[in-house]
Amino acid sequence: MNPVTLVQQTFRAIDVIRKKRDGVELSRAEIEGLVSAYTAGEIPDYQVSAWLMAVVLKGMTRPETAALTDAMLRSGEVLDLSSLPAKKVDKHSTGGVGDKTSLVLAPLAAGAGVAVPMISGRGLGHTGGTLDKLEAIPGFNVNLPVAEFRRVLEVCGCAMIGQTAEIAPADRKLYALRDVTGTVESPYLICASIMSKKLAEGIDALVLDVKTGSGAFMKSEKDAAFLAELMVETGERMGKQVVALITDMDQPLGNMIGNALEVVEVVEVLRGGGPEDLRELCLELAGWMLHLGGISSTVAEGKQQSAKLIASGKALEKFRQMVELQGGDARVVDDAKRLPQAQHTIQVASAKAGYVGSIQCEQVGTACVILGGGRERKEDSVDPAVGIVLHKKVGDRVATGEPLATIYYNAEARAARARQLIEASFEVTGTASAARRPLIHRVIGEKTIGKSGEKN
């Protein structure tokens, strides 16, 4: 007779907390019990926050991470898109500065025949958010009901909305608690949060863009790769095809930062122009989406097909169609003046001649937040018109007095602070740096995909 079993035990949160604290692996039933009881309001915040801190400090095994993801996914509605004949493929980025690839990729992949049911988030901190960018287009509605989301998807092949109340409510409740208890920074919790929401979209495959560098949440490539591997394995454990690209966020992606400005750059890329780094990353990610979507037999072929869709104007046509179907003013495609315009601009000039050695990417993102283009707090509203256009990127030669960037602003005081930050973020050196950071550092999950790709 064991004294601990004197009282009849059922599921008790305290036991799950203690086990995690002591480094004992939790069962699927224990994790499922905790998530469902918390979502139902049956266990208090103070027990869950203690458990979250134990997870942050003790980590999770792969089966635990998959069980947590699954429990969070099943806390709400999982879209059933099986009636759509096309393969459903989404892309998710861990967030960066100037990262507007989603707006290019959804119409591009849809143009190739992949279905892209994309549920995105808003900007927070120094990083931008897809929903804010879409809302810079007058009339664009990111709050479609699920039935309407499905209709747009059926008609257009892609649709882009915000998270609904029905999708992964456990994640919403857990994230709010993590935000105020210092338990955001755990790859296991980040993985479960991202993957539960993405897999609730009813997708077959997922391309992850995990950012690394001075403008990313994961500054080191090691941390980025760890998270990427975790997400790929978790997705595979849940029966999905998942690949992760570790991509560079040591300087902003493309040249434009700010919601309306980024829409302008998206249209440029869809027209076959735009900055090289953004165009290249879009094609690479699109190549993977087409490959996983069963459209192309290789990634390289997917890239070629994507380039052709841009050249033929079909990708831009898809973008126009999606904007219209979601209530937006598609005339912005041909007339950028129809997007919100900032009242003033100011140039940031280089104090010396030389080469751009580095750009403190997070500071550029923060400058955009200061202008009003992003959020310091969730409840802040954003000014879609403001932002920054970079004229020089890392490795570029610059003369004394030559403009490094242009600031688009509506408030003088904010512009002055943003200018200081941008000036400080550019490092101009005497000699050109020998090695440039690659745009794509690594691909994780490729091997597994390769194998399953043969079966397609």
Place this chain on the structure above:
Amino acid sequence: MNPVTLVQQTFRAIDVIRKKRDGVELSRAEIEGLVSAYTAGEIPDYQVSAWLMAVVLKGMTRPETAALTDAMLRSGEVLDLSSLPAKKVDKHSTGGVGDKTSLVLAPLAAGAGVAVPMISGRGLGHTGGTLDKLEAIPGFNVNLPVAEFRRVLEVCGCAMIGQTAEIAPADRKLYALRDVTGTVESPYLICASIMSKKLAEGIDALVLDVKTGSGAFMKSEKDAAFLAELMVETGERMGKQVVALITDMDQPLGNMIGNALEVVEVVEVLRGGGPEDLRELCLELAGWMLHLGGISSTVAEGKQQSAKLIASGKALEKFRQMVELQGGDARVVDDAKRLPQAQHTIQVASAKAGYVGSIQCEQVGTACVILGGGRERKEDSVDPAVGIVLHKKVGDRVATGEPLATIYYNAEARAARARQLIEASFEVTGTASAARRPLIHRVIGEKTIGKSGEKN
């Protein structure tokens, strides 16, 4: 300009949580801020429980532990007993089975001229509590108001009560949260909880009895010694003389377990009898109390003086006086039948002949809880009459059928379960064990005391 300082910062719980999570030492101001804001209800349970879990897993430095103890101490009233001429010395035990030394020590040390303002707790789990034992004496009031506590102390030299609402309210609130969030098991938090309450008694010195063995919270001597060192150093940092004895709790202390039964054994010891282990530990602890109280120049001398006080009957007289002053029926001293009596007894006999090799001490404590003599939950009430009398201890020879213990009970079903546990807790072996565990394993803090002792 640092982007993190965009928003003006004051004290924020989230920062303190993150620092502790990341293993950064907290300042005295940060710890004080957290404790005072929590006590005032200004920060929520869910932030504090996350912080507590970070403390459990990341630990605390000595200055942090002292700062936490100090903040908890100053969250409430600190008794000012400076008007009493005698030195104020208390004893605290980390809890065990059959540990009734407090009831012997308070009158014994008071008889020698030390003032003993003792604030104790109730039993929980397998361990007994001083308040429950005192309440076995009909009429004994452990809930004296502070003014009355002080009066008894002045008249008698000792007084024994429960924690008041005014003393260390932060500890009460924190303990309740720790209890339901798996954050009880941290030596730093245990140290701060014990020391904040004890130092709020307005004492000059403290003797700690840190138990180790199968019936203790700290099963290993290493853990017990770590906690002891932590408490000694924390006390010293707060300007108090503190010594800790690591003592054996691998079998019950003395022969009687159960509230009224333990009062009987206390009276036996105060009469110069009682079991050897209990008598010896009482004298050792009393020796230290007298030494720290400035009554004896050495511990050995303190022990001798204590033995004389028992032999002369003065210690028993003090006990009688304290019982009377606190409203209790002092006639129990001469007539044990006036204590609550169990209706039935049953013998537990040995199934074989040999030597008692070990007694699973925690199981014996649990057997007493099952009989109704202790609490599984804080809100349970206790039956003062029930308990266990051991007839054999570790190393004793036993014949087949000879009684190992007698169970005092009021409910048949409970007795049957307790009997099973007690039978299982005795290990009878063929040969006598060579080495017996010492009663006192180590003394911690002795050196420091020796030094300051010279100044007395």
